[in-house]
Amino acid sequence: MANSSLNHSTRRSFLRAATAAAATGFAVSTPKLIAAPSPVQAAAPSALQSFQLFTAERLAAEWQALDTVPANKILVDGGTYTIMYTVETAHSAQEFEWHEGRDHILQIVDGSTVYEVGGTPRGAHSTKPGEWLAPESEGATKMTLKKGDLLLIPRGTPHKRITPASVTLTLISPMGVKA
Numbered sequence: 001m002a003n004s005s006l007n008h009s010t011r012r013s014f015l016r017a018a019t020a021a022a023a024t025g026f027a028v029s030t031p032k033l034i035a036a037p038s039p040v041q042a043a044a045p046s047a048l049q050s051f052q053l054f055t056a057e058r059l060a061a062e063w064q065a066l067d068t069v070p071a072n073k074i075l076v077d078g079g080t081y082t083i084m085y086t087v088e089t090a091h092s093a094q095e096f097e098w099h100e101g102r103d104h105i106l107q108i109v110d111g112s113t114v115y116e117v118g119g120t121p122r123g124a125h126s127t128k129p130g131e132w133l134a135p136e137s138e139g140a141t142k143m144t145l146k147k148g149d150l151l152l153i154p155r156g157t158p159h160k161r162i163t164p165a166s167v168t169l170t171l172i173s174p175m176g177v178k179a
Helices: 002-024 037-041 045-052 055-067
Strands: 072-077 081-092 095-101 104-117 120-122 125-128 131-134 136-138 141-146 148-151 159-174
Touching: 055 072, 055 081, 055 159, 081 148
Parallel strands: none
Antiparallel strands: 072 081, 081 159, 095 131, 095 159, 104 141, 104 148, 104 159, 120 136, 125 131
């Protein structure tokens, strides 16, 4: 009976992890995301390296610090993804940017901002391998994002942010080779 209960719990853990992974664009086959550790693995120090917990208290402290001094704060630079908090006031990007090897998933936590997304870049120049800037992008779509909005920007898509007042946002940026 204990084995049956353990297998049912493992399947439930897999389904929860697979749903979360799919929602964020991670491959469901990534073992670190879906593997439910056995009791022996859970006791091993190496098992703790496959995940990180950010408590609500820690995250609230990060937001509070950024409210005092608006900036970008990288919470995680995991090699295959980055998670960043941003608070900005009266800021306007000078150029469109796009990236060959990473996507952007961003959610507005508070305030609002204007994004210009897509189009055909004009006057493009590379800042480093896979990273590009251009002063304009002909045919870009302009949209105002407000608290609660979520925007997905696939790799290779020009984008630029203009914040007339203030915005607080979370950015998750998966990286890697496009399949």
